[in-house]
Amino acid sequence: MSRPQHRRPEDEDHAYLRDLLGGDGLRGPGDDAALVELGGRVLATIDPVVEGQHFLAGTSPARIGRKLVNRSFSDLAAMGARPKTVLVSFCFGSGWLRRQRRALYRATLAAVERFDARWVGGDLASTPGASVFSCCALGLARRVVGRAALRRGDLLCVTGPLGGSLRSGHHLDFVPRVAFGERLANAHRVRAMIDVSDGLALDLARMLTASGGVGAELDADAVPRRRGVSLEAALGDGEDYELLFAVPPRRLTALRADRGLPAIARRPIGRVTKEAGVWLCRPGAERQRVEPAGWQHDLA
C-alpha cells in the first residue's frame, strides 16, 4: 500500500498548501477537518475530475484545476447558489511532478478565489491508476432552485451556445454561470434549472422525468450552437456547463428586458408540454422525437 519515505513529498505538499491557503487559524488541510462558517441552508456538491474521462494526459495542470473547481461551481449555480467553501481530494497517478502538483494547487486556488469563495481543506493521496481529483463545494442561496418543478407551458431557455465543447477546449476553460444562476433564481424566479453537463437532450430529459414525466418541444432553429457545430452535437455533446432553465410565460417580458443576462438566455428555445419525451420542431415539418443520448459513464 503506501511506503515510508524520507523526502516525504506528501508532507511537503501539505506544507505548500498551508502556505498557499494562508495560516489564518481556520482548520485547513493541516488538521483533520476544516472549520466552515456558514449560516442556515447550505448547498453542497461533490464532483470528480478523472484523467482519461474529464481531461486527457498532457492537459496543463492550470486547466485541470480550473475545470475541477468550475464543475462544482456550475452545479451550485444551477441551484441558484453562490459558492462559499471548497474542499478538494487529490489522488495522483504516477508521473505528477512536484512542479505540476503545485501548478494544480495554484490553479485550484485561483478558480476558487475568482468567485470569492474559500478553499479550506482537503486531502492528498496517490493511486496506482488514473488520477482522480474530487471537489466538494458548499454554497448559499437566497432562493434554492431545483430541477423538478417544470409545468406545462413553461418556456425553456439556455444561457449560452452548445456543442463542440471537447474540440474547442470549452470543457476545460468554461466559466461557471454563477452570477446568472443567482440572478435567474432571485430576480426572475425561474421554476427549474440544471447545468448542461451531459448534453442538452439528456439533461432536459432528466428535468422532465424529475418533474413528473412532462415533455418538451425544442425549436430546432432556436437551439444556440457553438460556431461550426451541428444541431445533433448541440443536443448531445455535453460538457457545455450552460444553465438550462424554465420560466412561466408571464415572466418572459421581464426576462427579455434584462440586459444583465446574455441575449441568448432571453430567447426561449422551447416549451414544456404535457406529452412526455423531448421533441424537435422545425417550421413546416412534423415534430420529431429526440433520443436523449448523451454522456453516460461506463459502468457495467
Added chain:
Amino acid sequence: MSRPQHRRPEDEDHAYLRDLLGGDGLRGPGDDAALVELGGRVLATIDPVVEGQHFLAGTSPARIGRKLVNRSFSDLAAMGARPKTVLVSFCFGSGWLRRQRRALYRATLAAVERFDARWVGGDLASTPGASVFSCCALGLARRVVGRAALRRGDLLCVTGPLGGSLRSGHHLDFVPRVAFGERLANAHRVRAMIDVSDGLALDLARMLTASGGVGAELDADAVPRRRGVSLEAALGDGEDYELLFAVPPRRLTALRADRGLPAIARRPIGRVTKEAGVWLCRPGAERQRVEPAGWQHDLA
C-alpha cells in the same frame, strides 16, 4: 471519454440511490447539489478510498463502503465533531457489477446512518484506472479541538490499541471514535486531538510540529498494542483510527475516573516536552529518538 449507452447504468444507479436515500424533498443525488440544513460552524473533511491503496481488489463492497464513511467520520471525531451530512463521489474502475455497486451504496448508507448522519448527495463516474471513492463529511461541534495547541507537560493518551491494522482487517472494520471524540472535547476539554491514521509516531510528530515545535516522550511499556504486534508496528503501522489526545495534568484525575471512556484512554502513554522530537523511554535505559516514519503516499 464517455460513451452514449442505451441501458444507462449510470442513470439506473442514480435511480437506485434515490430510492435508497429516500425521496424526501432534500436535494439529493438527483439534483445538482444537496441541500443541507446546518447552523453555525461546520466542520468539513474529504477523504478518498483508493483501490490498491486503502483496499485491495477482492475486498467486499460492504467493507469498502464502511471504511469510506468511517475514515471521514474519524477525522470529524478528532475535531470533537458529530457527523451530520455526507456526500460521496464514486469513480468506478472496470469490473464493478451492478450488484457490487449496490452493495457498496447500501454499506455506505448503513455506515452513515449508524451515526445518525444523512447521506444527501454525490456523484457517479467511471475511471480507466483504479477505483477512487471520495467521502465528504460535514459535522457540528460544541467545542472544536485542533491538533496544534499542545503545551509542555500535557499528558498524551490514545483511545485504543495500535498496530497490525492491515493484517487484522481493522483498517476496514474499525469504528470511528465519534462518541469518545465528543466526550473528550466537551467533558474533558482536551487540549489537542488527532486520529492516528498514518502511524502514532508520524501523527504525533505532526501534532508537535503544528504546536510550534514542542516534543514528546512516549513510555515504551505504556503504548497499547494490538495482540501479537511489536512496538515498532504500534508506532509505525498506521490505519489505527484511534484518537491521540493531550490533557493538561490537572485534568488527569477526572479522565481516570470517567468510566464512559475505555480503560486504555485513561492511562497516559507519554508527555509533551520542551525539546523537539519524539522520544521513547524505557525503565533504566537512556531515551531513544524515534524516527517518525509512517505512511506517506507515493508522490514524486
